[in-house]
Amino acid sequence: xxxxxxxxxxxxxxxxxxxxxxxxxxxxxxxxxxxxxxxxxxxxxxxxxxxxxxxxxxxxxxxxxxxxxxxxxxxxxxxxxxxxxxxxxxxxxxxxxxxxxxxxxxxxxxxxxxxxxxxxxxxxxxxxxxxxxxxxxxxxxxxxxxxxxxxxxxxxxxxxxxxxxxxxxxxxxxxxxxxxxxxxxxxxxxxxxxxxxxxxxxxxxxxxxxxxxxxxxxxxxxxxxxxxxxxxxxxxxxxxxxxxxxxxxxxxxxxxxxxxxxxxxxxxxxxxxxxxxxxxxxxxxxxxxxxxxxxxxxxxxxxxxxxxxxxxxxxxxxxxxxxxxxxxxxxxxxxxxxxxxxxxxxxxxxxxxxxxxxxxxxxxxxxxxxxxxxxxxxxxxxxxxxxxxxxxxxxxxxxxxxxxxxxxxxxxxxxxxxxxxxxxxxxxxxxxxxxxxxxxxxxxxxx
Amino acid sequence: xxxxxxxxxxxxxxxxxxxxxxxxxxxxxxxxxxxxxxxxxxxxxxxxxxxxxxxxxxxxxxxxxxxxxxxxxxxxxxxxxxxxxxxxxxxxxxxxxxxxxxxxxxxxxxxxxxxxxxxxx
Numbered sequence: 001x002x003x004x005x006x007x008x009x010x011x012x013x014x015x016x017x018x019x020x021x022x023x024x025x026x027x028x029x030x031x032x033x034x035x036x037x038x039x040x041x042x043x044x045x046x047x048x049x050x051x052x053x054x055x056x057x058x059x060x061x062x063x064x065x066x067x068x069x070x071x072x073x074x075x076x077x078x079x080x081x082x083x084x085x086x087x088x089x090x091x092x093x094x095x096x097x098x099x100x101x102x103x104x105x106x107x108x109x110x111x112x113x114x115x116x117x118x119x120x121x122x123x124x125x126x127x128x129x130x131x132x133x134x135x136x137x138x139x140x141x142x143x144x145x146x147x148x149x150x151x152x153x154x155x156x157x158x159x160x161x162x163x164x165x166x167x168x169x170x171x172x173x174x175x176x177x178x179x180x181x182x183x184x185x186x187x188x189x190x191x192x193x194x195x196x197x198x199x200x201x202x203x204x205x206x207x208x209x210x211x212x213x214x215x216x217x218x219x220x221x222x223x224x225x226x227x228x229x230x231x232x233x234x235x236x237x238x239x240x241x242x243x244x245x246x247x248x249x250x251x252x253x254x255x256x257x258x259x260x261x262x263x264x265x266x267x268x269x270x271x272x273x274x275x276x277x278x279x280x281x282x283x284x285x286x287x288x289x290x291x292x293x294x295x296x297x298x299x300x301x302x303x304x305x306x307x308x309x310x311x312x313x314x315x316x317x318x319x320x321x322x323x324x325x326x327x328x329x330x331x332x333x334x335x336x337x338x339x340x341x342x343x344x345x346x347x348x349x350x351x352x353x354x355x356x357x358x359x360x361x362x363x364x365x366x367x368x369x370x371x372x373x374x375x376x377x378x379x380x381x382x383x384x385x386x387x388x389x390x391x392x393x394x395x396x397x398x399x400x401x402x403x404x405x406x407x408x409x410x411x412x413x414x415x416x417x418x419x420x421x422x423x424x425x426x427x428x429x430x431x432x433x434x435x436x437x438x439x440x441x442x443x444x445x446x447x
Numbered sequence: 448x449x450x451x452x453x454x455x456x457x458x459x460x461x462x463x464x465x466x467x468x469x470x471x472x473x474x475x476x477x478x479x480x481x482x483x484x485x486x487x488x489x490x491x492x493x494x495x496x497x498x499x500x501x502x503x504x505x506x507x508x509x510x511x512x513x514x515x516x517x518x519x520x521x522x523x524x525x526x527x528x529x530x531x532x533x534x535x536x537x538x539x540x541x542x543x544x545x546x547x548x549x550x551x552x553x554x555x556x557x558x559x560x561x562x563x564x565x566x567x568x
Contacts, residue, residue: 037543040546073533073537075453075527076475076527076528076529076530076533076534077533077537077544079475079477079527079529080473080475080502080529080534080544080547080548081544081547082500082547084475084477084499084500084527085453086451087449087450087451087452087453088451089451090451090452090453091450091451092450092451093450093451093452093453093454112455112528113455114454114455114527114528115452115453115454115455116453116454116527116528118451118453220450224450229450250450250451331540331541334541334543335541338541338543357540360540417536
C-alpha cells in the first residue's frame with residue numbers, strides 16, 4: 001500500500017461528507033464527537049446518519065435487543081464530557097447488586113452509596129407498551145447527534161461499493177446512491193448490513209454467540225418492593241451459563257442470560273432454579289414475559305475493522321466481552337472520530353490512531369475470558385461458592401477490606417477493565433482471605 | 448426523587464467537600480446549586496455558586512493538595528461523583544477528555560482576572 005499519510009485528500013475539511021450506518025450508541029456517539037471535534041478545529045462537516053428503526057415507536061420497530069445497563073464508568077465519563085443523562089431516559093438508578101447462589105445471597109453496595117449505574121430501555125420499551133412514557137436511550141443519543149448537526153435518514157443501506165477514486169458509495173432501499181469521504185459502519189452483529197462489507201479486504205465480522213433477553217411487566221410498586229435499586233445476579237451451577245442478571249427498570253424488569261449459545265432448555269432450567277424463583281414476585285410465572293428475543297452478541301472482535309475511508313465501530317468492530325458494550329461503543333466511536341478529524345481517514349491513519357484502542361480492548365477481553373473461566377470454576381464447586389459468600393458477607397459487614405466485593409462488583413457491572421480485576425484478585429491479601437474462607441468452607445462441608 | 452435520577456442527593460447545608468480534607472474525586476452537579484466557600488480566620492467567604500452540568504473539585508484530580516474550599520448544598524442538590532482513578536485512566540486513553548476540564552479552569556482564570564481588575568478599579 002502506498003504511503004498516504006501526507007496526502008491532503010485524506011484529511012477532512014469544510015464540506016466533507018461522512019455517512020454513518022446505524023444510529024445505535026456507536027453511530028450516534030461517532031456523529032456527536034465528529035461535530036464536537038470538528039467545531040473545536042473549525043471545520044464544517046456534513047454527516048448523514050442512516051437508521052431504519054424508529055426509536056419513538058415501541059418494540060420491535062424501535063427495539064435494539066439489549067439488557068440496557070450503563071456502567072458507572074460510562075456514566076462518569078459522559079458526565080465529564082458534558083453529557084449528563086437525564087432522569088427521563090434512565091429507567092432506574094442502581095446503587096447495589098444482590099448476588100444469588102444456592103448457598104445464600106449477599107447484597108453489595110456501591111462504596112459511596114450512590115446511584116452510579118443506569119438501567120435503560122434502548123428502544124421505547126417492550127412489546128406491550130402502548131403509550132410511551134419515557135425517552136429511549138438510543139433515541140436520546142440520536143437526538144444529541146442531530147442537535148449537533150447530523151442529518152437522520154430513515155432508510156436501509158442495501159448495497160456498498162467504491163467509486164473509481166476509492167470513495168465509499170452506498171445505495172439505499174429507496175434507490176438513492178451517495179458517495180462519501182468517510183463511511184462509518186456502526187451496526188450490531190445482528191444486522192444483515194454487515195454482510196455488505198465482507199468483500200472489503202481484510203475485514204472479518206466478529207464472532208458472536210446467542211443470548212436471551214426477556215422483559216417482564218411488574219409495575220413500579222412491585223419492582224420497588226421485590227428488586228429495589230439492585231441488579232440481581234445469579235451464580236448457578238448450570239453448564240453453558242456464564243452470567244445471568246435480573247435488572248429492575250421503571251415498571252419493567254429485564255432478564256439477561258449470557259453464555260455459550262443460550263437455548264430454550266437452558267432458559268427453562270434457569271427459571272426453575274429455586275434461587276431464581278425466590279427472586280421473582282410471589283405467584284408470578286417467570287415463563288411469561290412481555291416480550292423476549294435471542295440476539296447474538298460479539299464475543300471476539302472483528303479482524304481489521306478499518307480500511308481507507310471506512311471504519312467499523314462498536315459491535316461491528318470490537319466490544320468488551322459480555323459487559324459494558326455501550327461503554328465500548330463510546331470509546332471506539334470517539335477514538336475513530338478523533339482519528340478522522342485530527343489525523344485523517346486513510347487505512348494508515350486508522351491503523352496508527354484507532355487500532356491501538358481496538359487491540360487494547362481485545363487484549364483485555366482475553367483476560368476477561370480467564371476471569372470468567374475462574375468464575376465458572378467457582379460456580380461448579382459448592383465450597384467455593386460458600387467461600388465467596390462468606391468473604392463478601394464479612395466485607396459488607398465491615399469486618400474486612402472490600403476486596404472480594406470490589407472484584408465481584410467490577411466483574412459483574414463491567415466497571416473496570418478485566419486486567420484490573422485479575423490483578424486485584426492476584427493480590428496476596430485477596431488470595432490469603434479466599435484460601436482461609438475456602439478452608440473454613442471445606443471443613444464446614446465435612447461436618 | 449425519580450427512580451431514574453443518578454448520583455447522590457445532598458440536602459440543604461450538606462457538605463460535598465470540606466476545606467482541608469484530602470481529595471480523590473470530582474463532582475458533576477446534576478440538579479440544584481452548590482456554594483463554594485473559603486474559610487479564613489474562622490469566617491466563611493462565598494467565592495461563587497455552581498449549578499447543573501458544572502464540574503466541582505477538579506483541582507484534586509491534578510494536585511495532591513488538600514481541598515482548597517468547602518462545597519455546600521444550597522437547597523436540595525443531586526451530584527455525581529467521578530473517581531480520580533477512573534478519570535485518569537480514561538484521560539490516558541483519550542487525552543481530549545481533559546479538554547472540558549481545561550475549559551472549566553480557563554473560564555475560572557478569566558473570571559478571577561475580571562474580578563481582580565474590578566477590585567483594582
